[in-house]
Amino acid sequence: MSQPLRVAVIGAGPAGVYTADILNKSETPVDVDLFDRMPAPYGLVRYGVAPDHPRIKGIVNALHKVLDTPGIRFLGHVEYGVDCKLEDLREHYHAVVFATGAADDRNLPVPGVELPGSHGASEFISFYDGHPDAPRDWNLDARSVAILGAGNVALDVARVLAKQADDLLDTEIPDNVHRALSASSVTDVHVFARRGPAQTKFTPLELRELDHQPNTELVVHPEGFELDEASEESVRTNNQVKSVVKTLQDWALRDPSGQAARRLHFHFLRRPVEILGETEVTGLRTEVMELTGDGSVRGTGEYETHEVQSVYRAVGYLSSALPDVPFDHGSGTIPHEGGRVLDLDGEHVPGVYTTGWIKRGPVGLIGHTKGDALETVNNLLADLGNLPNPTESDRDAVLRMLDERGVDYTTWEGWNRLDEHERALGAQRGRERMKVVERDEMVRISHGAES
Structure with a gap:
């Protein structure tokens, strides 16, 4: 492969971030884009853990280090199936990993x-x-x-x-x-x-x-x-x-x-x-x-x-079905074999993978997703010779696509602005953080505008 492996991970919660981390630490040169429909990363850790659980929320520090790594890019406020479809992602990436969890x-x-x-x-x-x-x-x-x-x-x-x-x-x-x-x-x-x-x-x-x-x-x-x-x-x-x-x-x-x-x-x-x-x-x-x-x-x-x-x-x-992705409504999961997504005939869909709760069901603690992600990434890397090549050679082409569609996406730099803003709000009250709730306000602050 003459260019770095390009992978889109849909979902920036623990499962998606662990997937990006394992890919980044592999011997294969890789660029990973983490997409999330929320303007902020961390998924379940930010929006599914009780506020009086600081021990569990401490996992954010580890996730932050991963997202701060060169070669890993966060693109928030982008909803799969609305702002982009599977065929769009195939044009820009060798592989797509669905890690959308269960909400x-x-x-x-x-x-x-x-x-x-x-x-x-x-x-x-x-x-x-x-x-x-x-x-x-x-x-x-x-x-x-x-x-x-x-x-x-x-x-x-x-x-x-x-x-x-x-x-x-x-x-x-x-x-x-x-x-x-x-x-x-x-x-x-x-x-x-x-x-x-x-x-x-x-x-x-x-x-x-x-x-x-x-x-x-x-x-x-x-x-x-x-x-x-x-x-x-x-x-x-x-x-x-x-x-x-x-x-x-x-x-x-x-x-x-x-x-x-x-x-x-x-x-x-x-x-x-x-x-x-x-x-x-x-x-x-x-x-x-x-x-x-x-x-x-x-x-x-x-x-x-x-x-x-x-x-x-x-x-x-329970996980939700995703457009253009096979889904087992009985188990509430994406059909797969070792993280390789399977079609109705039981054949692997080339370049499409899954990890986390939408892969195995909503069982286990946050830490269990690491082993789950490792299995998926190992199989993805084993398939390198068979992955379809994207038609777009420029990594930033996906950003231009989002811009052309009017998607007001957020970035890792934007999250750092929002993170700093929330910490400042908390400091005024003697707290570590005060969470910004409104979506539009989150996006504005991420883009550098004060609320």
């Missing part, structure tokens, strides 16, 4: 799910993380709230709802989110898990963080707090399960004080079967489940009704 809420097929007051967890997360496309107001009039799910996303939503708004003032929480949380009527947050405590997907650190919230009492309900043979085996052989179960057991043994302003409840072996209400959420109906001895559960035919005025579904994320 939608997985469906929960129960009656009442469409009622006002029933929300997908990602909707609320986008609100409190200041996503440009999220609403600026959020109704928190509910006194009792149900959260459906037993993973870290459920814990994040529960923690933010149970937290006092002023306890978030040392984070990058936007002002409109602080106002909404300050006016919250929530007194009780109920987390419902379909299976038992040993089958939850909580990680120990995220679970224990709940015990550090002032004026919030943790209540683990004994009904459903059961361990079967498979559960006990998991406790014996898996330190993470052991830690989670012990933490929950310790909380279950506490005597309630009744003095806290808010209570965070855990209910196990409770399957949601209906969200109640006619014009808005008024309750939740659950079926009592039982463990079967092998870690699975079955229904008992016994039902309970819980008085709640809002329901948040944290039952998993």
